[in-house]
Amino acid sequence: xxxxxxxxxxxxxxxxxxxxxxxxxxxxxxxxxxxxxxxxxxxxxxxxxxxxxxxxxxxxxxxxxxxxxxxxxxxxxxxxxxxxxxxxxxxxxxxxxxxxxxxxxxxxxxxxxxxxxxxxxxxxxxxxxxxxxxxxxxxxxxxxxxxxxxxxxxxxxxxxxxxxxxxxxxxxxxxxxxxxxxxxxxxxxxxxxxxxxxxxxxxxxxxxxxxxxxxxxxxxxxxxxxxxxxxxxxxxxxxxxxxxxxxxxxxxxxxxxxxxxxxxxxxxxxxxxxxxxxxxxxxxxxxxxxxxxxxxxxxxxxxxxxxxxxxxxxxxxxxxx
Amino acid sequence: xxxxxxxxxxxxxxxxxxxxxxxxxxxxxxxxxxxxxxxxxxxxxxxxxxxxxxxxxxxxxxxxxxxxxxxxxxxxxxxxxxxxxxxxxxxxxxxxxxxxxxxxxxxxxxxxxxxxxxxxxxxxxxxxxxxxxxxxxxxxxxxxxxxxxxxxxxxxxxxxxxxxxxxxxxxxxxxxxxxxxxxxxxxxxxxxxxxxxxxxxxxxxxxxxxxxxxxxxxxxxxxxxxxxxxxxxxxxxxxxxxxxxxxxxxxxxxxxxxxxxxxxxxxxxxxxxxxxxxxxxxxxxxxxxxxxxxxxxxxxxxxxxxxxxxxxxxxxxxxxxxxxxxxxxxxxxxxxxxxxxxxxxxx
Numbered sequence: 273x274x275x276x277x278x279x280x281x282x283x284x285x286x287x288x289x290x291x292x293x294x295x296x297x298x299x300x301x302x303x304x305x306x307x308x309x310x311x312x313x314x315x316x317x318x319x320x321x322x323x324x325x326x327x328x329x330x331x332x333x334x335x336x337x338x339x340x341x342x343x344x345x346x347x348x349x350x351x352x353x354x355x356x357x358x359x360x361x362x363x364x365x366x367x368x369x370x371x372x373x374x375x376x377x378x379x380x381x382x383x384x385x386x387x388x389x390x391x392x393x394x395x396x397x398x399x400x401x402x403x404x405x406x407x408x409x410x411x412x413x414x415x416x417x418x419x420x421x422x423x424x425x426x427x428x429x430x431x432x433x434x435x436x437x438x439x440x441x442x443x444x445x446x447x448x449x450x451x452x453x454x455x456x457x458x459x460x461x462x463x464x465x466x467x468x469x470x471x472x473x474x475x476x477x478x479x480x481x482x483x484x485x486x487x488x489x490x491x492x493x494x495x496x497x498x499x500x501x502x503x504x505x506x507x508x509x510x511x512x513x514x515x516x517x518x519x520x521x522x523x524x525x526x527x528x529x530x531x532x533x534x535x536x537x538x539x540x541x542x543x544x545x546x547x548x549x550x551x552x553x554x555x556x557x558x559x560x561x562x563x564x565x566x567x568x569x570x571x572x573x574x575x576x577x578x579x580x581x582x583x584x585x586x587x588x589x590x591x592x593x
Numbered sequence: 594x595x596x597x598x599x600x601x602x603x604x605x606x607x608x609x610x611x612x613x614x615x616x617x618x619x620x621x622x623x624x625x626x627x628x629x630x631x632x633x634x635x636x637x638x639x640x641x642x643x644x645x646x647x648x649x650x651x652x653x654x655x656x657x658x659x660x661x662x663x664x665x666x667x668x669x670x671x672x673x674x675x676x677x678x679x680x681x682x683x684x685x686x687x688x689x690x691x692x693x694x695x696x697x698x699x700x701x702x703x704x705x706x707x708x709x710x711x712x713x714x715x716x717x718x719x720x721x722x723x724x725x726x727x728x729x730x731x732x733x734x735x736x737x738x739x740x741x742x743x744x745x746x747x748x749x750x751x752x753x754x755x756x757x758x759x760x761x762x763x764x765x766x767x768x769x770x771x772x773x774x775x776x777x778x779x780x781x782x783x784x785x786x787x788x789x790x791x792x793x794x795x796x797x798x799x800x801x802x803x804x805x806x807x808x809x810x811x812x813x814x815x816x817x818x819x820x821x822x823x824x825x826x827x828x829x830x831x832x833x834x835x836x837x838x839x840x841x842x843x844x845x846x847x848x849x850x851x852x853x854x855x856x857x858x859x860x861x862x863x864x865x866x867x868x869x870x871x872x873x874x875x876x877x878x879x880x881x882x883x884x885x886x887x888x889x890x891x892x893x894x895x896x897x898x899x900x901x902x903x904x905x906x907x908x909x910x911x912x913x914x915x916x917x918x919x920x921x922x923x924x925x926x927x928x929x930x931x932x933x934x935x936x937x938x939x940x
Contacts, residue, residue: 296738327769329762329765331724331762331763335725335730335759335763336731338728338731339728339730339735340735342712342728343731362724366720366721367719367721370719371711372925372926375698375711375717377712410925432927433927434926460930461929507932508932
């Protein structure tokens with residue numbers, strides 16, 4: 273038996289609904305239809321009255337979740353695509369993210385954002401927008417890269433007393449498989465060493481972890497040992513694990529599928545440069561998507577986002593210095 | 594305080610109307626005097642940010658507050674001092690929030706009209722208009738899911754907020770879910786300086802209700818008796834399971850958007866029209882006409898409330914201000930997930 277990243281997300285939601293009567297799911301087409309990606313398949317039938325279709329109203333969907341959270345429930349909101357969460361941006365960053373700070377009342381809501389590029393997704397179904405949410409105080413931003421993390425981190429997201437932006441990568445939905453669901457997991461806030469190495473630290477998250485692993489396998493053939501840090505969560509950001517890895521390797525490459533300007537990769541480099549400058553043997557580098565909207569045609573899309581090949585090219589430049 | 598001499602034996606209905614009207618009037622008067630005090634403090638430079646008054650909207654706001662039960666949900670807007678007091682807020686907490694007291698409901702983290710106690714059903718507004726409607730929807734939805742019945746949620750907006758996407762999304766959402774939402778629209782003729790002619794072109798904002806499939810109520814917002822009747826009916830309808838209720842009150846904002854605004858753009862014709870009547874005076878005339886109060890009562894009440902407000906302000910001004918060194922600079926409740934690193938200020 274094997275289980276996909278997408279099925280793990282469905283199973284985590286089924287378990288959350290089963291274990292906690294305060295949990296409900298609200299989103300476009302999530303009811304009888306089971307969601308645009310089938311992440312809520314059969315859940316409306318299994319949990320009557322707790323998996324509900326919403327109107328196409330991202331602002332009101334999030335506002336409604338905040339009100340329900342104040343009343344003690346634990347809503348899971350499915351945004352059909354992360355790109356559409358921007359319509360609910362005001363409620364996310366100004367309502368949900370400020371509630372605890374202003375009133376001391378927690379806001380336990382989970383916003384599921386299917387994000388990242390796939391072939392043919394184009395400008396409005398491909399965006400990686402974790403950085404803009406991480407920028408705002410009051411939010412937890414998670415970016416699981418594995419089937420196991422998709423399951424355990426979603427369960428933990430629902431249990432957290434704060435608003436969680438759960439970035440689930442659409443490219444991983446079907447591509448990634450595991451033998452079984454995990455029985456234990458690293459806590460949120462801890463990064464994971466996805467591959468050990470001594471020559472270069474590559475920091476990545478979500479789908480980019482797999483591109484980095486592929487690049488590392490290619491570079492291993494050339495004699496380089498690449499260490500890959502899977503951040504797992506971008507906020508909180510596990511600076512300690514990154515710093516410890518850079519202390520071992522002296523070289524840093526940050527990879528993100530998001531746009532370059534002021535994002536997660538910039539934040540990591542800023543932290544390493546300001547807190548661990550002496551650990552670096554060469555200037556730290558980063559690799560991001562190009563600074564344009566995400567293109568439609570696969571030829572353009574493959575060139576737009578960092579791939580294993582592009583990561584290997586960037587890594588060689590750092591390794592040869 | 595509320596007793597007054599009655600010369601004939603009134604019916605139970607009349608007694609109830611008298612008591613409700615007198616109660617609402619008292620909240621109006623308290624709100625007006627509290628607002629006047631805030632304006633004075635603002636002019637004296639004693640308030641850190643802006644001051645936003647509800648002058649001219651007290652009748653509508655008080656009617657909302659007295660129509661709700663303490664177990665209901667209320668998300669007021671900037672001109673709802675009267676409704677807030679009627680829903681149970683103390684004068685002291687209102688003053689604390691304006692002065693930024695560490696003992697206030699928002700502990701100096703937020704100020705002025707941004708105040709509430711969410712766990713008591715009193716939701717603190719954010720500045721983005723229309724954004725509180727769906728939050729009230731969520732509370733009502735949650736209560737229904739938990740099997741709690743008979744709850745109503747009310748929230749207040751102005752004519753300008755009807756132009757927002759949030760208004761549209763949330764009113765439609767309330768209708769789809771058939772929630773007991775009462776949406777109060779104070780059509781006060783200006784959104785900051787923008788007249789309604791630049792905001793919408795339908796004949797009456799109440800016309801919008803049909804488009805959402807919700808009940809509509811129109812009322813003269815300067816008339817306390819009418820507001821009590823209409824808002825009471827809307828709240829009753831929502832409580833009886835008749836779905837969302839939209840109340841549109843026509844009135845005129847008798848002040849600037851805030852105390853920084855001299856509102857010289859307000860059309861003098863509006864000021865001299867029936868819309869420009871001061872609802873407080875209209876209510877006082879009603880009380881005197883019905884012999885529910887006389888001039889001496891009104892003067893006494895005014896004096897008593899002045900004393901109460903002066904005392905509250907004096908008390909609150911002795912309270913501690915928030916201390917940046919003692920402040921917990923954490924925006925999330927999960928302390929183990931806070932994202933601290935060496936760059937953070939103060940470390």
